[in-house]
Amino acid sequence: MTESKEVDIYRDTPVRYLGYANEVGEAFRNLVHRTVVRFSYLVSASYVLADATSKARKEKDVLDGKPIRTFADVLIWQGLASVAIPGFTINRICWGVGKMTGKLPASTRSVIVTGSGLLAIPFIIKPIDRGVDILMEEGVRPYALKHIHV
Numbered sequence: 001m002t003e004s005k006e007v008d009i010y011r012d013t014p015v016r017y018l019g020y021a022n023e024v025g026e027a028f029r030n031l032v033h034r035t036v037v038r039f040s041y042l043v044s045a046s047y048v049l050a051d052a053t054s055k056a057r058k059e060k061d062v063l064d065g066k067p068i069r070t071f072a073d074v075l076i077w078q079g080l081a082s083v084a085i086p087g088f089t090i091n092r093i094c095w096g097v098g099k100m101t102g103k104l105p106a107s108t109r110s111v112i113v114t115g116s117g118l119l120a121i122p123f124i125i126k127p128i129d130r131g132v133d134i135l136m137e138e139g140v141r142p143y144a145l146k147h148i149h150v
């Protein structure tokens with residue numbers, strides 16, 4: 001008999017892609033109103049909060065669980081790996097491509113900038129995730145989160 005693994009809707013289903021909404025918003029920044037970009041950050045931040053809350057609730061039900069520590073851990077990891085670092089990275093890629101294509105007609109430049117931002121998303125995810133893993137393992141967890149005992 002095979003044992004079924006519990007599905008984490010925030011990591012194992014298409015819901016996971018909500019965490020990338022801000023990267024898409026940043027890629028389209030030069031084509032849409034800033035309210036759309038801000039909304040994309042709201043979607044990503046909501047995903048991060050929902051994932052952190054879900055993990056903390058599960059931890060609460062575990063003997064000797066530490067739901068607040070789990071919430072903080074997931075919130076920091078997801079906040080960095082899904083929102084802050086990728087958003088900044090795509091923003092800077094698009095800015096750089098915009099500078100390099102500055103002499104092209106505006107419509108052509110906009111398409112190239114947006115396309116470059118969108119194409120960069122799959123390539124930045126794993127390196128950012130690995131970097132945040134190292135930061136969490138070497139810095140945040142042993143020095144900051146170890147003081148949270150609940």
